[in-house]
Amino acid sequence: MIDPSAGLDRAADVLIVDGRIAAVESHLDARADVPVIDAAGMIVAPGLVDMHVHFRDPGQTHKEDITSGAEAAARGGFTAVACMPNTLPPIDHPTVVEYVKSRARSAACRVYPIAAVSKGQVGQELAPIAGLAASGAVALSDDGVPVASAGLLRRAMSYASMFDLPVIEHCEDLTLSEGGVMHEGAWSTVLGLRGIPAASEEAVVARDLLLAEVTGARLHVAHVSSAGSVRMIREAKRRGVTVTAEVTPHHLVLTDESVQGFDAAFKMNPPLRTPADVEAVREGLLDGTIDAIATDHAPHAPEEKMVEFDAAPFGVIGLETALGVVWTALVQTGALTPADAIMKLSTAPASILKIPGGTLRPGSPADLVLIDPNRKWTVDAATFASKSRNTPFQGWTMTGKAVMTIVGGEIKHSDLEVEARV
Numbered sequence: 521m522i523d524p525s526a527g528l529d530r531a532a533d534v535l536i537v538d539g540r541i542a543a544v545e546s547h548l549d550a551r552a553d554v555p556v557i558d559a560a561g562m563i564v565a566p567g568l569v570d571m572h573v574h575f576r577d578p579g580q581t582h583k584e585d586i587t588s589g590a591e592a593a594a595r596g597g598f599t600a601v602a603c604m605p606n607t608l609p610p611i612d613h614p615t616v617v618e619y620v621k622s623r624a625r626s627a628a629c630r631v632y633p634i635a636a637v638s639k640g641q642v643g644q645e646l647a648p649i650a651g652l653a654a655s656g657a658v659a660l661s662d663d664g665v666p667v668a669s670a671g672l673l674r675r676a677m678s679y680a681s682m683f684d685l686p687v688i689e690h691c692e693d694l695t696l697s698e699g700g701v702m703h704e705g706a707w708s709t710v711l712g713l714r715g716i717p718a719a720s721e722e723a724v725v726a727r728d729l730l731l732a733e734v735t736g737a738r739l740h741v742a743h744v745s746s747a748g749s750v751r752m753i754r755e756a757k758r759r760g761v762t763v764t765a766e767v768t769p770h771h772l773v774l775t776d777e778s779v780q781g782f783d784a785a786f787k788m789n790p791p792l793r794t795p796a797d798v799e800a801v802r803e804g805l806l807d808g809t810i811d812a813i814a815t816d817h818a819p820h821a822p823e824e825k826m827v828e829f830d831a832a833p834f835g836v837i838g839l840e841t842a843l844g845v846v847w848t849a850l851v852q853t854g855a856l857t858p859a860d861a862i863m864k865l866s867t868a869p870a871s872i873l874k875i876p877g878g879t880l881r882p883g884s885p886a887d888l889v890l891i892d893p894n895r896k897w898t899v900d901a902a903t904f905a906s907k908s909r910n911t912p913f914q915g916w917t918m919t920g921k922a923v924m925t926i927v928g929g930e931i932k933h934s935d936l937e938v939e940a941r942v
């Protein structure tokens with residue numbers, strides 16, 4: 521049993537009563553009225569929390585909807601996700617926050633809405649932040665695009681602080697990235713594709729760190745992909761700037777070289793960068809500069825992605841592969857301990873968003889994942905619960921899998937060979 525919130529990493533039993541964790545002890549006697557799950561050889565941990573998903577609902581439900589997205593999340597071991605507001609219409613009004621919350625009630629995991637910074641996410645006028653906070657938005661973001669106006673972002677940060685909401689920034693200077701489809705470097709030159717320089721991310725990270733310092737607001741940098749961003753965030757944290765950051769599984773393991781097959785499953789924004797950047801984001805994850813791993817799950821229908829690389833939309837899915845990628849590439853290799861992985865995939869994102877989860881403390885909602893750390897499996901997108909198939913990990917052999925996902929004491933996904941017995 522691993523619980524980073526309590527420094528717990530040892531063999532134990534957990535008792536769940538009425539959807540909550542009632543006790544965690546070295547040994548608990550079985551109760552006649554409670555089914556027993558034998559998790560010998562498994563890791564029991566707080567359910568994973570993905571603070572960055574796109575569920576396309578409302579508006580583009582042919583790609584994903586809240587039901588299918590939450591099902592994909594539960595299969596991947598996630599018990600809670602926060603969905604980005606770039607829907608149609610965007611989550612820029614309390615009525616849309618209410619819509620997401622109402623659809624989430626019957627979903628396979630908890631789904632929290634992130635609301636827009638600006639009305640329509642077009643960067644002109646502030647969204648009604650007080651109303652969005654009151655209706656249950658857990659953060660503010662114009663993700664998909666950056667907040668281009670520094671003045672607007674400064675005002676958004678000041679308001680967000682009044683409601684203790686983090687502002688999540690998609691850091692990209694559109695005047696530097698315009699027309700780009702992959703990382704600007706040797707591979708973009710070889711492949712003849714227009715590049716997105718690392719500086720387009722870093723310029724906005726620098727600006728946003730200054731604004732976080734001026735306003736005292738909680739800045740969260742989404743999908744950090746470049747060495748320069750890691751360096752600036754590390755330096756800002758040292759000085760006490762209230763900044764947190766996330767990295768995606770794909771930016772931890774893939775480089776721009778993968779684009780050479782012109783497969784749009786390797787096209788996302790920010791793009792895959794160089795081996796030196798991958799090394800830097802890994803170092804940032806290990807030294808605490810990067811707090812969380814988030815998937816940026818971005819579904820697109822096959823017919824939308826099956827076009828020439830230049831024309832395909834940005835984005836890849838990640839909920840059903842995240843744990844496998846992290847376990848295979850970072851835990852099995854000894855780079856991250858299992859407890860560190862759970863911290864980055866659960867405890868840290870829950871605490872950044874101040875949502876329930878990320879802990880097994882008695883009294884908490886019984887949101888748990890059972891991980892088989894040695895289960896070998898092969899990624900086959902055809903079997904995914906997501907409506908979309910755009911994964912860069914198709915055919916990969918993974919070690920480590922979520923074999924059971926429990927949300928509020930209910931089993932939402934099970935692939936466990938030993939079944940529950942009463």
Ligand SMILES: [Zn+2]
Binds near residue numbers: 663665690742789790
């Ligand atoms: Zn983004």
